[in-house]
Amino acid sequence: MKAATIQVETLTCPSCLQKIEAAVKGVEGVDQGTVKVMFNSSKVKLDFDDQTVSINQIEDAITKVGYEVLKSSVR
Numbered sequence: 001m002k003a004a005t006i007q008v009e010t011l012t013c014p015s016c017l018q019k020i021e022a023a024v025k026g027v028e029g030v031d032q033g034t035v036k037v038m039f040n041s042s043k044v045k046l047d048f049d050d051q052t053v054s055i056n057q058i059e060d061a062i063t064k065v066g067y068e069v070l071k072s073s074v075r
Helices: 014-025 055-064
Strands: 002-008 036-038 043-048 069-074
Touching (some): 002 055, 014 036, 014 055, 043 055, 055 069
């Protein structure tokens, strides 16, 4: 398991947060219990199985629901 922090564009409403959370939780290989979208800092934190899914695929899920990914860090 790897931990990721993804910086997204500034979130403007609580429904933004729910859309991103739903998109990320829908990605196979993401540990759903670890997904946290932080409204004030516009960050998404999660754990994922890097054997199943890449950080790029998780970023793509966020982009597909209409939010720009600014940067990601994985540890």
